[in-house]
Amino acid sequence: MVRRHELTxxxxxLLAPLIPRAKTGRPLGEDRRVINGxxxxxxTGISWRDLPERYGPWKTVYTRFRxxxxxxxxxxxxxxxxTRADAAGDIDWLVQIDSTIIRAHQHAAATGRKGGASGRTNRMITPSADPEAD
Structure with missing residues:
Protein backbone atom coordinates (compact mmCIF):
# COMPACT_ATOMS: atom_id res chain seq x y z
CA MET A 1 0.00 0.00 0.00
CA VAL A 2 1.41 3.36 -1.03
CA ARG A 3 0.63 6.15 1.37
CA ARG A 4 0.11 9.76 0.49
CA HIS A 5 3.41 11.64 0.06
CA GLU A 6 5.38 8.47 -0.70
CA LEU A 7 6.93 7.11 -3.88
CA THR A 8 4.82 4.78 -5.99
CA LEU A 14 13.09 4.57 -11.71
CA LEU A 15 14.94 5.93 -8.68
CA ALA A 16 16.32 2.77 -7.01
CA PRO A 17 19.14 2.10 -9.51
CA LEU A 18 20.36 5.69 -9.11
CA ILE A 19 20.77 5.46 -5.32
CA PRO A 20 24.22 4.27 -4.22
CA ARG A 21 24.37 0.96 -2.37
CA ALA A 22 25.99 0.89 1.04
CA LYS A 23 28.98 -1.36 1.59
CA THR A 24 27.32 -2.76 4.70
CA GLY A 25 24.71 -4.59 2.63
CA ARG A 26 21.78 -2.48 3.77
CA PRO A 27 18.57 -4.03 2.39
CA LEU A 28 16.87 -2.20 -0.47
CA GLY A 29 13.67 -2.00 1.58
CA GLU A 30 15.41 0.23 4.10
CA ASP A 31 16.57 2.55 1.31
CA ARG A 32 13.00 2.94 0.11
CA ARG A 33 11.73 3.59 3.63
CA VAL A 34 14.38 6.27 4.25
CA ILE A 35 13.82 7.94 0.88
CA ASN A 36 10.06 7.91 1.49
CA GLY A 37 10.85 9.71 4.76
CA THR A 44 4.67 18.20 4.01
CA GLY A 45 7.19 20.74 5.31
CA ILE A 46 7.34 19.24 8.80
CA SER A 47 10.51 19.42 10.87
CA TRP A 48 12.89 16.46 10.79
CA ARG A 49 12.14 15.61 14.42
CA ASP A 50 8.40 15.30 13.64
CA LEU A 51 8.94 12.66 10.97
CA PRO A 52 6.59 9.68 11.52
CA GLU A 53 8.27 6.63 13.07
CA ARG A 54 7.39 4.42 10.09
CA TYR A 55 10.35 6.03 8.23
CA GLY A 56 12.83 5.02 10.91
CA PRO A 57 14.84 7.31 13.16
CA TRP A 58 14.55 10.92 11.98
CA LYS A 59 18.29 11.42 12.36
CA THR A 60 19.00 8.54 9.97
CA VAL A 61 16.70 10.07 7.35
CA TYR A 62 18.22 13.53 7.87
CA THR A 63 21.82 12.27 7.73
CA ARG A 64 21.25 10.37 4.51
CA PHE A 65 19.36 13.34 2.99
CA ARG A 66 22.26 15.66 3.84
CA THR A 83 17.89 12.35 -20.00
CA ARG A 84 15.89 9.11 -20.14
CA ALA A 85 12.56 10.95 -20.34
CA ASP A 86 13.88 13.30 -23.02
CA ALA A 87 15.16 10.36 -25.11
CA ALA A 88 11.71 8.76 -24.82
CA GLY A 89 10.06 12.04 -25.89
CA ASP A 90 8.29 12.45 -22.56
CA ILE A 91 9.56 16.00 -21.88
CA ASP A 92 8.39 19.16 -23.60
CA TRP A 93 11.15 21.74 -23.09
CA LEU A 94 9.04 24.70 -24.30
CA VAL A 95 8.90 27.32 -21.54
CA GLN A 96 6.90 30.54 -21.55
CA ILE A 97 6.92 33.34 -19.04
CA ASP A 98 3.88 35.57 -18.76
CA SER A 99 4.88 38.98 -17.43
CA THR A 100 1.50 39.48 -15.80
CA ILE A 101 2.49 37.04 -13.07
CA ILE A 102 5.75 38.79 -12.22
CA ARG A 103 5.01 41.44 -9.65
CA ALA A 104 7.22 43.90 -7.84
CA HIS A 105 7.27 43.90 -4.08
CA GLN A 106 5.08 46.57 -2.51
CA HIS A 107 8.17 48.41 -1.24
CA ALA A 108 9.58 48.66 -4.76
CA ALA A 109 7.25 51.59 -5.55
CA ALA A 110 8.95 54.93 -6.31
CA THR A 111 7.67 56.87 -3.31
CA GLY A 112 6.66 54.26 -0.81
CA ARG A 113 4.38 56.76 1.00
CA LYS A 114 0.80 57.81 0.76
CA GLY A 115 0.54 61.18 -0.88
CA GLY A 116 3.32 60.53 -3.38
CA ALA A 117 6.52 62.55 -3.64
CA SER A 118 5.13 65.46 -1.62
CA GLY A 119 5.96 63.56 1.59
CA ARG A 120 9.10 64.31 3.56
CA THR A 121 12.04 63.28 1.42
CA ASN A 122 15.64 64.45 1.54
CA ARG A 123 15.24 66.56 4.65
CA MET A 124 17.95 69.11 5.12
CA ILE A 125 19.81 68.70 8.39
CA THR A 126 21.30 71.92 9.68
CA PRO A 127 24.09 71.85 12.23
CA SER A 128 23.28 73.26 15.63
CA ALA A 129 25.10 76.30 16.95
CA ASP A 130 28.54 75.69 18.44
CA PRO A 131 28.05 75.53 22.24
CA GLU A 132 31.62 76.72 22.86
CA ALA A 133 31.15 79.88 20.81
CA ASP A 134 29.34 81.66 23.68
Whole structure:
Protein backbone atom coordinates (compact mmCIF):
# COMPACT_ATOMS: atom_id res chain seq x y z
CA MET A 1 0.00 0.00 0.00
CA VAL A 2 1.41 3.36 -1.03
CA ARG A 3 0.63 6.15 1.37
CA ARG A 4 0.11 9.76 0.49
CA HIS A 5 3.41 11.64 0.06
CA GLU A 6 5.38 8.47 -0.70
CA LEU A 7 6.93 7.11 -3.88
CA THR A 8 4.82 4.78 -5.99
CA UNK A 9 6.26 1.44 -7.12
CA UNK A 10 6.85 2.90 -10.60
CA UNK A 11 8.68 5.95 -9.19
CA UNK A 12 10.79 3.73 -6.95
CA UNK A 13 11.74 1.49 -9.91
CA LEU A 14 13.09 4.57 -11.71
CA LEU A 15 14.94 5.93 -8.68
CA ALA A 16 16.32 2.77 -7.01
CA PRO A 17 19.14 2.10 -9.51
CA LEU A 18 20.36 5.69 -9.11
CA ILE A 19 20.77 5.46 -5.32
CA PRO A 20 24.22 4.27 -4.22
CA ARG A 21 24.37 0.96 -2.37
CA ALA A 22 25.99 0.89 1.04
CA LYS A 23 28.98 -1.36 1.59
CA THR A 24 27.32 -2.76 4.70
CA GLY A 25 24.71 -4.59 2.63
CA ARG A 26 21.78 -2.48 3.77
CA PRO A 27 18.57 -4.03 2.39
CA LEU A 28 16.87 -2.20 -0.47
CA GLY A 29 13.67 -2.00 1.58
CA GLU A 30 15.41 0.23 4.10
CA ASP A 31 16.57 2.55 1.31
CA ARG A 32 13.00 2.94 0.11
CA ARG A 33 11.73 3.59 3.63
CA VAL A 34 14.38 6.27 4.25
CA ILE A 35 13.82 7.94 0.88
CA ASN A 36 10.06 7.91 1.49
CA GLY A 37 10.85 9.71 4.76
CA UNK A 38 12.75 12.36 2.79
CA UNK A 39 9.88 12.72 0.33
CA UNK A 40 7.35 12.95 3.16
CA UNK A 41 9.38 15.68 4.89
CA UNK A 42 9.78 17.71 1.70
CA UNK A 43 6.16 17.41 0.60
CA THR A 44 4.67 18.20 4.01
CA GLY A 45 7.19 20.74 5.31
CA ILE A 46 7.34 19.24 8.80
CA SER A 47 10.51 19.42 10.87
CA TRP A 48 12.89 16.46 10.79
CA ARG A 49 12.14 15.61 14.42
CA ASP A 50 8.40 15.30 13.64
CA LEU A 51 8.94 12.66 10.97
CA PRO A 52 6.59 9.68 11.52
CA GLU A 53 8.27 6.63 13.07
CA ARG A 54 7.39 4.42 10.09
CA TYR A 55 10.35 6.03 8.23
CA GLY A 56 12.83 5.02 10.91
CA PRO A 57 14.84 7.31 13.16
CA TRP A 58 14.55 10.92 11.98
CA LYS A 59 18.29 11.42 12.36
CA THR A 60 19.00 8.54 9.97
CA VAL A 61 16.70 10.07 7.35
CA TYR A 62 18.22 13.53 7.87
CA THR A 63 21.82 12.27 7.73
CA ARG A 64 21.25 10.37 4.51
CA PHE A 65 19.36 13.34 2.99
CA ARG A 66 22.26 15.66 3.84
CA UNK A 67 24.85 13.23 2.48
CA UNK A 68 22.93 12.76 -0.79
CA UNK A 69 22.49 16.52 -1.19
CA UNK A 70 26.15 17.34 -0.49
CA UNK A 71 27.55 14.63 -2.75
CA UNK A 72 25.24 15.54 -5.65
CA UNK A 73 23.32 12.26 -5.72
CA UNK A 74 19.96 14.03 -6.08
CA UNK A 75 21.26 16.23 -8.90
CA UNK A 76 22.73 13.29 -10.80
CA UNK A 77 19.55 11.24 -10.34
CA UNK A 78 17.42 14.10 -11.67
CA UNK A 79 19.72 14.60 -14.66
CA UNK A 80 19.67 10.89 -15.50
CA UNK A 81 15.88 10.68 -15.23
CA UNK A 82 15.51 13.81 -17.40
CA THR A 83 17.89 12.35 -20.00
CA ARG A 84 15.89 9.11 -20.14
CA ALA A 85 12.56 10.95 -20.34
CA ASP A 86 13.88 13.30 -23.02
CA ALA A 87 15.16 10.36 -25.11
CA ALA A 88 11.71 8.76 -24.82
CA GLY A 89 10.06 12.04 -25.89
CA ASP A 90 8.29 12.45 -22.56
CA ILE A 91 9.56 16.00 -21.88
CA ASP A 92 8.39 19.16 -23.60
CA TRP A 93 11.15 21.74 -23.09
CA LEU A 94 9.04 24.70 -24.30
CA VAL A 95 8.90 27.32 -21.54
CA GLN A 96 6.90 30.54 -21.55
CA ILE A 97 6.92 33.34 -19.04
CA ASP A 98 3.88 35.57 -18.76
CA SER A 99 4.88 38.98 -17.43
CA THR A 100 1.50 39.48 -15.80
CA ILE A 101 2.49 37.04 -13.07
CA ILE A 102 5.75 38.79 -12.22
CA ARG A 103 5.01 41.44 -9.65
CA ALA A 104 7.22 43.90 -7.84
CA HIS A 105 7.27 43.90 -4.08
CA GLN A 106 5.08 46.57 -2.51
CA HIS A 107 8.17 48.41 -1.24
CA ALA A 108 9.58 48.66 -4.76
CA ALA A 109 7.25 51.59 -5.55
CA ALA A 110 8.95 54.93 -6.31
CA THR A 111 7.67 56.87 -3.31
CA GLY A 112 6.66 54.26 -0.81
CA ARG A 113 4.38 56.76 1.00
CA LYS A 114 0.80 57.81 0.76
CA GLY A 115 0.54 61.18 -0.88
CA GLY A 116 3.32 60.53 -3.38
CA ALA A 117 6.52 62.55 -3.64
CA SER A 118 5.13 65.46 -1.62
CA GLY A 119 5.96 63.56 1.59
CA ARG A 120 9.10 64.31 3.56
CA THR A 121 12.04 63.28 1.42
CA ASN A 122 15.64 64.45 1.54
CA ARG A 123 15.24 66.56 4.65
CA MET A 124 17.95 69.11 5.12
CA ILE A 125 19.81 68.70 8.39
CA THR A 126 21.30 71.92 9.68
CA PRO A 127 24.09 71.85 12.23
CA SER A 128 23.28 73.26 15.63
CA ALA A 129 25.10 76.30 16.95
CA ASP A 130 28.54 75.69 18.44
CA PRO A 131 28.05 75.53 22.24
CA GLU A 132 31.62 76.72 22.86
CA ALA A 133 31.15 79.88 20.81
CA ASP A 134 29.34 81.66 23.68
Missing amino acids: DQEWE MVYKIR RYALTGIFTRALQQMQ
